[in-house]
Amino acid sequence: MQNKTFTVADYLLTRLKQLNVTEVFQIPGDYVKHFTQTLEHFDGVSAVGAINELDAAYAADAYGRTRGLGAVSLQYGVSTFIALNAIGGAYVERSPVIVISATPGADARQITRMYDVLYHHSTGNLDADQEVYDQVTVASETLSTSAGAGEKIDRLIIAALTYKRPVFIECYKEVWGEPCMPPSGKPLKPIIIKSEPLALVNAVDTAWAQLTAAQQPMIFAGVELLRHGLSGLLQELIDVSGFLYTTTSLGKTVLDEGGDKFIGTYSDQASIESVRNLVASSDCFLTLGTIITDDYLWFIENKYADMVLATTELVRVGYFIYENVTMEDFMKALIDRFKTHGKPYPLDVTAPPQPTYPEPWLSNSDPVFADQPHILTYNRFFQHTMKFLTDKNMLKDIVWTFGISSAMYVATNAYGLPQNSFLSSAAWQIIGYETGATTGAQLGSGKRAWAVAGDGGFMTVCQSLSTLARNKLNAVVFVMSNQVYAIEQVYVNMDAFKPGPEHQFDTFDLLPKWDYLALAKAYGAEGFRVTTITELQDLLFVLADIKDKPALVEVVIPQKDLPGQMRRLGNE
Structure with a gap:
């Protein structure tokens, strides 16, 4: 049963529940006690006690990848610093996680100013947690009062949903337990970012010229498509173009691995021979939502100019970069081009048969x-x-x-x-x-x-x-x-x-x-x-x-x- 007074902690948990976050992974602590006590009795969201901070944060990351949003509650300083490694991974690999914590409250800060007291779990810089987490999140807040807390919490959650990356929220110790107005009954949604129309046309025109000139084009799909709910668009693009496709290691299973267009996962030299050969022979890569790491140095060194690249951060065709063009709009525009153009699209090509057991x-x-x-x-x-x-x-x-x-x-x-x-x-x-x-x-x-x-x-x-x-x-x-x-x-x-x-x-x-x-x-x-x-x-x-x-x-x-x-x- 919930507390009689609706609090800032209740507000955040209500917002999470609206987004089908039914578990919050947690490490207890005295600073964050008002949040964890509320969580313990909150209807519809369960506390999952973890054994250590990496355990909790890795779990929240995986939950975010599979449920669409994850959350982890941590003690100030000693817990947040340990969990930083896992949240860094969530940031790099596009997993939306709400990192929840608390910091010494207004009374402790006053005592520190008056008597130079170092509070437990603190480096001496009471802003250190937020400063550190600014490096691995897309938004962060430290709430010193319940005034305006709801709006700030909403902005953080919307940022996590929009960019599919972690956000960080900490309150002064007492603030999680302070009164707060309940949120609306409408779940929060990501911001829909639209392309600049002329930039989109220019990018698609240039991409279309390179794609249609290619003899062996291929789609190279990455994890951002999965995180941003664009797998359906990827499948439609494969269907209308007829292109074969592969994925990065991180993007593996962006679609069900079946059908006659999937050549297998491309993991550089770890790939099976037929995948390596097809990638080497392809002369144009429609590269969508990929995170190109140093696992793919050969690919970048040999295929950079052959890439038509669209991610959440940029669109590039060969050596030309187009700003203010979103991946989703770019994919939709290409789908329209393929549909309008007709023959020879969709191409009548099929992937090599999957290796027969006991291969590969x-x-x-x-x-x-x-x-x-x-x-x-x-x-x-x-x-x-x-x-x-x-x-x-x-x-x-x-x-x-x-x-x-x-x-x-x-x-x-x-x-x-x-x-x-x-x-x-x-x-x-x-x-x-x-x-x-x-x-x-x-x-x-x-x-x-x-x-x-x-x-x-x-x-x-x-x-x-x-x-x-x-x-x-x-x-x-x-x-x-x-x-x-x-x-x-x-x-x-x-x-x-x-x-x-x-x-x-x-x-x-x-x-x-x-x-x-x-x-x-x-x-x-x-x-x-x-x-x-x-x-x-x-x-x-x-x-x-x-x-x-x-x-x-x-x-x-x-x-x-x-x-x-x-x-x-x-x-x-």
Whole structure:
């Protein structure tokens, strides 16, 4: 039951509820107590207590990616600073998250001015939290009074919805509990930004000339299309143009991965051969909503002039940049051009057939272990797991989470995943995201979360397993257990993967051996360990039937297993 007095905290929670944010991830604290106490009794929005700040913020990020908006409540200073890493990832990868906190109140600030008292969790600069979060948010506010609080909260939420990036709000300690008028019953909406008409015409004219002159045009789709609800426009553009399409690693599953126009995900040299060849031979890329990271340096170095690029930040055709043109308007105008033009559009081209099982995994599995067909490798894990899920028609019910790891690059070779079912830290590239994200991914999507972690990444945020258990979520966390930072070693010195004792991993890339079964028991999860393909195949049936409890699976792979995907990346 709500407090009798409607407060600033009630206002924010009401706005979140109107936008179908039914969970807020939280870390408790005395400064933010008025908000957390209100949250605890607020009808329609549940508090999800996390074990640490990264756990909470990763969960809020994944929730934002799957539900459309996430929220995390944090203690001042010591909590917000820890969570900064996760919110930085949400900022880079376009996940709208409301970061909620509180700061020392008016009384504490007066005492500080009078007596030079340093309050707990403070650096001495009481504005430090907002100043820091200004670097990783599109809007921020510190509310010193309830006067005007509703309007300021609305502006922040609208900014998050418009730009699909985090915002930061902190109140003086007492303000969250101060009286406030309720909001209107109408949910907030993003601002609709329109193009400057002449600039739009010029951009489309130039783009049309380049697209129609191309012999092998292709669409290169990115995550912004998914975040901004433009996947439908992407599908329409594919239909009217007939172009083949690929996606970035971060944009994987921007559409359901099916049909005869999807060539596969382009993850540079980690891609399968047919994808690499098609990208290399294409002479024009309609590049939409992509975040071009240094994973795509070859692409930029070789295809920059061939790009017709539209993102939320700019439109570029070849070397020409057009300002005040939105991606949505640009896509709609191109669709109209294709419809009006007619033949030869839509082009009568089809993507190469998807690799036939056991490809693409078999040819990418480390050949060093070819004479040990029973043991597990990165590629053999995905080979048998994906076949099981496909045969059992389970892919539609699963959302995958990946931090940066060898497993993530291997997984980009998968086909047949449904829309918005592949969440990764492919741009920010943080280890551990996959485990922390599971709670938010499952609650946000309503699907079962399956995380695939490197053991180094899992070790950074393993406490998330306890959050899953406490909330009775049956997520599965696979830990690829080789006791090394394998992806790090690839870029430091790939010779370490060569057979023989003379080839050693760098000491800083070695990890301790953990007892994962004992760890699972301590956190309230089911624990399993698999060392062979047969053990994995048998376990997959067991995992399918687990309810109301997470599962931790140690997947034992050779320390020197080097997937073909990573070998090609490392040699680039």
